[in-house]
Amino acid sequence: MSVTADNMTQHSGQTAAEAGRRRTFAVISHPDAGKSTLTEALALHAAAISSAGAVHGKGDRRGVTSDWMEMEQARGISITSAALRIDYGDCVLNLLDTPGHADFSEDTYRVLSAVDCAIMLLDSAKGLEPQTLKLFDVCRARRMPVITFVNKWDRPGREPLELLDEIEQRIGLRPTPMNWPVGIAGDFRGLIDRASGVYTKMHRTPGGATRAVEEELTAEQAAEVEEETWVQASEEIELLEEIGAGYDEESFLAGESSPVLFGAALPNFGVSALLDTLVSLAPPPGDLLDAKGEPRPVGALFSGQVFKMQANMDKAHRDRMAFVRVASGRFERGMVLTHAETGRPFATKYTQAVFGSERSTIDTAYPGDVIALINAQALSVGDTLYEGQKVVFPPIPSFAPEHFVVARALDSGRYKQFQRGIAQLDSEGVVQVLTSDVRGEQAPVLAAVGPLQFDVVKHRMEEEFRAPVELSHLDYCLARRTDAESAPTLHGLSGAEVMKRRSDGELLMLVHNKWRLRVIERDHPDLTMEPLLAGGVEEPA
Incomplete structure (x- = not known):
């Protein structure tokens, strides 16, 4: 074996070992389930921060670390996703914090394409809620392992056995409690x-x-201290043993069962147990399938995929940052990679790890890590970067929008800034930008999964691009994919309009409502009207 081959083998083995130390995960939940609080509690227990701050930063407590955008801090919600890298024992935890507000599900879906495991966060009083169910469907479609954390046990809520039964009955996920609460x-x-x-x-x-x-x-000692509450908890644990609610690794990794833990993120109860469970049970990064369906070994040369774009995180520099999930190989700052979509070289001189709004230069990274590439104007969501032989990963899908507005510049003298801002938001995936011959380039149509994204558009267009916009609502609520042959007929129908998606040139038919869609489908069964996908989950009819 040659020296070069020996070096490659050593390189591959080291990379695989480093990948084995990684756990890359996201937290999914309904709004107000305590996700941002849990994010900080996890960082606190891993000693990544010295004190945790509540969502609203009450008293002398600072705001949530992962919520860096002004709108997030003002409203007390998470709008953008943030990548938090935490060292815990011998492991490196990559927590991709996702928007918890129902209106920001598309960014959440993108983040779920970059993780190996999810923590499903439930409110002890509310159990499974609509947003949680929607996000779990994406996890289930991808057979992603899910760990369940029942939060807010320090507040009045439901019986633990009732919550377990709801998980099994409503989503078909077999709960396997790893710990059990003493006290209701x-x-x-x-x-x-x-x-x-x-x-x-x-x-x-x-x-x-x-x-x-x-x-x-x-x-x-517990029986003496806790008295009746200890007796009740012990009896419930005996019941769990009788029904066989024990942890099973095979079904967990297949996305069929879920380890369940109880706690309260705000007072930091049960958080260390969650961290230990994540380290011991969550899968490390594995071989990912490329666009041809072939596995890309974690020990191969570097490859990674852009799953998020974000501009102007640093107001002083007005930069454009690409978040890349490392799929294989060892990343070294300064290496020159190839941009698969253009074949052009991409230099990585400025590379950082991002902890909420805080940044630090990162020199090396391994599979499962998330790196932020600065001044990445040439990159878009879904793009692949690689070293050596070409590899391309499957594109991250665009999702079915349900809300549509027409955007117009309030100041015609700042039209160039208006164009640049709309293009920026489109490339980041904040909204999908549609164009039509009827309205022209000066009045693009913005499409979003949730209407609050339009508030983000107005805020960023005014604050970052100094190009205030007027947004006019369009009375459409559904989109279907069509083709060039069907478009002329569909465009002329009442209650429908065909537009082109700027990012990929795909033709979309917008429809007023599902009843009008059914009439069109009945009258024109030969025309193309395909449902769009949402993270691998087909949009409901």
Whole structure:
């Protein structure tokens, strides 16, 4: 074997070992389930930050680390996704924080294409909610392992067995509790680890800004301290044993069962158990399939895919940042990669790790890591970067929009800035930009999954591009993919209009409502009207 081959083998082995240390995951939830609070609690327990801040930054507590955009801080919601890299023990955790607001699901879907596992966060009082169900469908379509964390157990809520039953009955995911709460929701005493039987009693710290104090007790000590609540919890655990609700690795990795943990993110109860479970059970990065359906080994030369674009995170520099999930190989800052879509070289001199609004230069990265490439004007969502032999990963799909507006510049003298801003937001995937012969380039149609994205458009167009816009609502709520042969007929029908998506040139038919669509489909069965996909999940008819 040659020296070069020896070096390649050593390189591949080191890369595979580093990949084995990675856990890349996202947190999915309904709005107000406590996702941003959990994000900070995870970082706090991993010693990545010294104190956690509530969503609204009450008192002397700072705002949520992962919520960096002004709109997010003002409204107390997550709008954009953020990548948080956390060292925990011997592992590197890559937490891709996703928008929790229902209107920002498309960005969430994109993030789910870049992770290997998801934490499904449930409110103990509300259980499974519409947004959670929608996001879980994407995870299930991709057979993604899901860990469930029942949050807010320090507040009044439902019975734990009732919540487990809802998970199994509504989404067909078999729950396998890893720990069990002592004390009903609202009277949270501590947690019993089912595997070891150890009871950890929780003690709140002032304001929940630092790690909760955890006190381990024997069963005898716990019975004496907790009295009736210990007896009830013990009886419920016996019931779990009788029905066989034990952890099964094969079904978990296949996306058929879900380890369940209980806790409360705000006072930091049960967060360390969640971290330990994530490290021990979540899968490390594996070989990804390329566009030809062939696996790309993690030990191969570098390759990665852009899953998110974000401009102007740093107001002082007005930059454009591409978030890339490393798929294979070792990344080294300064290496020159090839942009698969254009065949052109792409220099990586300026590469950073991003922790919310904070940045640090990153020199090396391995499969599962997320790197942020600065001044990435040539890149778009879904693009592939590689070293050596060409590889292309499947495109990240655009999703079925449900809301549409016409955008016009309020100041005609700033039309160039208007054009540049609309193109920027389109390339980032904030909205889909559609054009039509009827309205022309001066009045593009913006399409979004949720209407709050249009508030983001207005805010960014005014603040970043100094080109205020007027948005006029269009009375459409459905989109279907069509083709050049069908477009002329469909465009002339009442209640429908055909437009072209600027990013890929695809033709879309917009329709007023599902009833009008059914009439068109009945009268023109020979024309092309295909549903768009949402993260691998077909849009409901």
